Amino acid sequence: MQTKRSTYQNRWLPYLLLAPQLIITLVFFIWPASQAVKSSVERTDPFGFKTTFIGLENYAQILADITYLNALGRTAVFSVSVTLLSMGIALLLAVCVNRVLRTSKFYTTLLVWPYAVAPVVAGVLWWFLFNPTIGLIPHLLDWFNINWNHRVSGTQAMILITIAAAWKQVSYNFLFFLAGLQSIPQPLIEAAAIDGAKPFKRFWSIVFPLLSPTTFFLIIININYVMFDTFGVIDATTKGGPNQATMTLVYKIYNDGVVGLNIGSSSAQSVMLMGIVLLLTFIQFRFVERRVNY
């Protein structure tokens, strides 16, 4: 075995090169996270004059709060729907593009565009499309006698944020699925064709199982995305409404902390959210990954 090791003349150079990444992590992740942990065990009065240590009281409070538990359930539904929808569409697109790949640089580029769009812009875009008064989609739905108004209907509001959040993630999933499909050797598919498997059967019995490492990876990424990164989409479309119908965990953190100025509860919620995501990721690695390796 040969191992390559770079050696630096100047012993500070490696640290210097690492510094930007470390500083960014420190300033934008470690420090806020530790602040959140700290303020989750404190009570601050609304004017910020006085801070008292109260232990786990904030946690006890949110766990007893029915609106928090509702948000938790809603987030679970939202995560599963967005992940299924965006991965399903991405996989369908990837399979289509993979069939004609030699001529389809064009499509590949086109399909990646949504990823370059900022969450808020994506939100605003869907807000316009679904706008009950001026939007295109309510107008079309009207023909089918469906009355679209996500400002009134909680279910419709959920559908709206699910579509908007999923759309944003389709590009990312698509790229990974396409790469995954490309790495499946063609002779395997041909062998299955000779073995009498029709295209649909071929996909489910050969292609899909071989894609499972990619699928597993994407599930983790997508759940993380839904948990943390969908704030912008919700803020630009429904702002958690109507009547809290789209109040997910991450939006509630913002709503309680920034709008409601309840810093202690908001911090406790964000620590909980981090914990939930860590736990989910851990479970997935522990129990699911074992099944996808062959």
Place this chain on the structure above:
Amino acid sequence: MASITLEGLKKTYSGDVHAVQGIDLTIQDGELVVLVGPSGCGKSTLLRMVAGLETITQGTLKIGHQVVNTLEPAERDIAMVFQNYALYPHMTVYNNLAYGLKNRGFKKEEIKKRVHNAAKILEIDDFLERKPRRLSGGQRQRVAMGRALVRDPKVFLFDEPLSNLDAKLRVQMRVEIKKLQRRLKTTSLYVTHDQLEAMTLGDRLVVLNAGKIEQVGTPMEIYSRPATMFVAGFIGSPAMNMVPLKYIQDIDNKNLSLNLPAPTDTLGIRPDAICLSPPESPHLTIEATLELFEAAGSESHLYIRLANSEQPAVIRTNGQPPQHEGEMLRVYVAHEALHPFDSRTGKRTD
């Protein structure tokens, strides 16, 4: 059981790549025909057209009496062994073998019977519950064979199935494939670029060059009467010596008294047809310099240059060199061992 008939089969890829340029060939029922030729000559393309994995640009393909040009691979009742085996990595050996049977709606007991039967023939019954990842190259090869034979198809197709094995295993599997084919008598088309594999395996060989057939015949027919200079050079190792007629000087017989057909300008001489002692039959006597001696165990190779012309040639013998390197020697070639060619057309002239 079925014969395979190819009539004027052509394949043109987009961008004017004429991969297969009009092949006429009949493979008899139960025969093992080997397609052999250098890399890129269109062997795989031809095989894949028979399998139904490539469309046929022009011509007719029959399996038995049925024209199968437009049938799906699954409808042709063929089985194929791929170069990299193409085993399903997420399935056990058992499921790899059973997959084709399940898709065709066989009963569970029948599948079990057939898989175990095939596994026994190929001596892979101990690995049925393993995934392909945990098998050696030779074992994977057997599983790939097993997948082909459980279905008991009309035709076996092989695309360089041994080229990923090491030399020793390759010889062993070659023998097994031949035995198996003899036993099952399934019509087989086998592709390889290895002339030795082709010679030893095939009932008949089809030598392919640049998308066209150069010669069809039994291994011995092709070896002893190559129809073109290409075949002469491709089949046999070391390759046949090709000597321009004008460089051959018979020192016993100054006015070369050979009865060669008209346009001959090149003589092909197999390395083992050049002798170090004069044969009984009429022969040429040629002077040459010994350049290099190469001992390879049971045989040895002498690299010589003909006197006056510097034309190089190889001799295969099983003895010791009569001279030291750099010295002159006399070599003898029986008249009947000469292969006359016309280098302008590349064809044999007698």
